[in-house]
Amino acid sequence: MKHWFSGLFICWILVPTVAWSQADVQIDMQRIVRSKMSVAIPDFRLVTETPQSASLADKEKIVFENDLNFSGLFSLQQDVDTLASAEGLTEVDYPAWRQKGIRWLVKTQMDLDVDTNIVSYVFRLFDIDHESFLLGKQYKSDASYSRRIIHRFADEMVLQLTGKRGMADSRIVFLKKWLKADRFSPNKNHMVKELYAVDFDGNRAEQLTWDDTINLSPDWSPDGKWISYTTFQQSVENPKLQNPNLVMINSADVKVKKNLQRLPGLNATGVWAPNGKEIALTLSKDQNSEIYVLNDDFKLKRLTWHFNIDTSPSWSPDGKQIVFTSDRAGVARPQIYIMDANKGEKGGLRKIESDSNYNDDPAWSPDGDRIAFTSRTDSGLQIKIYDLAENKLEEFTTGPYENQDPTWSPDGRFIAFTRSDRHKSAIYIQRLGETTARRVSPSDNSDEAQYSAPSWSPFPK
Structure with missing residues (x-):
């Protein structure tokens, strides 16, 4: 798998010409963000029209529209091509667009050199209400990176308008579980769990590991260069040994794998600290599961010394605290606790108050103000969010399906999770404040695979 945006070059940035500061725009957007923003995306303008360039433009326009739709911030307006075709790339009839109810207008010019397969884009964002050109960027790369150029500008647009970068260019890694035919006994099957990754929009699903065994708990490094996970893959030094060990693979070249921890017993649930220099994990080398x-x-x-099970650590964004799961309040009654990342439980514990006797899988939000976790409810396992400042608990998901394994998007606007229905499970994304979720893992009806344990990538560099 190639690194996202290797081979992509930002040739130059068109300097925004605005009559007010960027902060003023963001404050204005924050005031209206609860209602979706009206945006127009006319057909891409082609410098040289060929069948190849026309096909690529149509395809990538759909990608752009999906990026903005999936952000949950925009309402795309239709029937805008007639008005746009009467204008140039830089000319805008602001009263005419305002009459159509448009708040933001994005004009895109594309050029594809069919001989070199190099594609160039020019994007221009206009503020119709203030009659101003707000943002412009130009990209040039091999056409194979065209989709990622679209994601990149969609994220830049969201950043310009809200103060937070968008998620279109992010990735989600997860586990795929299925029965695989044995290499030496074709009539026999064995269970495997391999790592896969997918774009925010549910496209470009790619297999990352071929370990031919059970893998668990993938997690991204803060710089996005590594993905750690627990594997039961046989040891090269001792093929008879299938100890659950902690390893990591390079996200740009998944053939590069490094061992992180190979102690006897469980080496699991490894999660990276925000500084990228430490990993919190669960070890059972002392005959009991503890956090290290x-x-x-x-x-x-x-960090922990209790005789009951301590597991599932997650760092606060400042790296000063760790939230984890422990059944120290009662066997098979796990609860959520917070401890100091340096002192561990000896520095004291804060218990997250919940009305459930089963809480697990805590995940600290990027802003540091909330913790999402899995909780047993009357409708089965569901995801709840605890507000640390207000000591307030709210339901994020409800039935009829079971939902678990929450992971935050790096902007804190979304949560990805595992949704289960009987014997099937898949990865879904849901925006905070909304009740509908969108599936991102492969959805082939004939595929009996199960998907679980999502982990959201950091912002791409």
Whole structure:
């Protein structure tokens, strides 16, 4: 798998010419963000029209529209091509667009060199209400990166209008579980769980591992270069040993794999610290599951000492605290606790109050103000969100399906999770404040695979 945007070059940035500061625009947008913003995306203008360029333009316009639709912030207006065709790339009849109810207008010019397969884009964002050109960018790359150029500008547009970068260019890694035919006994099957990744819009699903075994708990490094996970893959030194070990793969070249921890017993639920130099993980080397921190010198620091199970750590965004799951309040009655990342439980614990006797899978929000987790309810396992400042608990998902394994988008606007229905499971995304979710894992009806354990990538560099 190639690195996102290797081969993509930002040739130059068109300087926005606005009569007010960017902060003023963002404040204005924050005031109206609860109602979707009206935006027009006319057909892409082609410098040289060929069958190849026309086909690519039509395809990528749909990608752009989906990016904005999936953000949950925009309402795309139709029947805008007639008006746009009467204008140039830089000319805008502001009263005419305003009469159509348009708030934002995006004009796109594309050029595809069919001989070199190089594609160039020019994007221009206009503020119709203030009659101003707001943002412009130009990109040039091999046409194979065209889709990612669209994602990149969609994210830049969301950043310009809301103050937070969009999610179109992000990825989600997850596990795919299925019965696989044995290489040496074709009539026999064995269960495998391999890592896969998919774009925010549910496209470009790619297999990342071929370990031919059970893998667990994938997690992205803060810089997006590595993905750690637990694997039961046989040891090269001792083929008879199938100890659950912690490893990591390079996201740009998944053939590059490194061992992180191979102690006897469980080496699981590894999660990266925000500084990228430490990993919190669960080890059972002391005959009991405890939380440790592994630093970049491969030295371990123990944080919990309880005789019951401690697991599922998640860092606060400032790296000063760790939230985790423990059944120290009662066997098979796990609850959520917060401890100091340096002192561990010896520095005291804060219990997240919940009306359920089963809470697990905590995930700290990027803004640091909330923690999402899985909770048993009357309708089965559901995701709840705890507000740390207000000590307030709210339901994020409800029945009839079971939902678990929450992971936050890096902007804190979305949560991805595992949704289960009987014996099937898939990965879904849901925006905060909304009740409908969108599936992003493959949805082939003939595919009996199950998908679980999502982990959202950081913002691409």
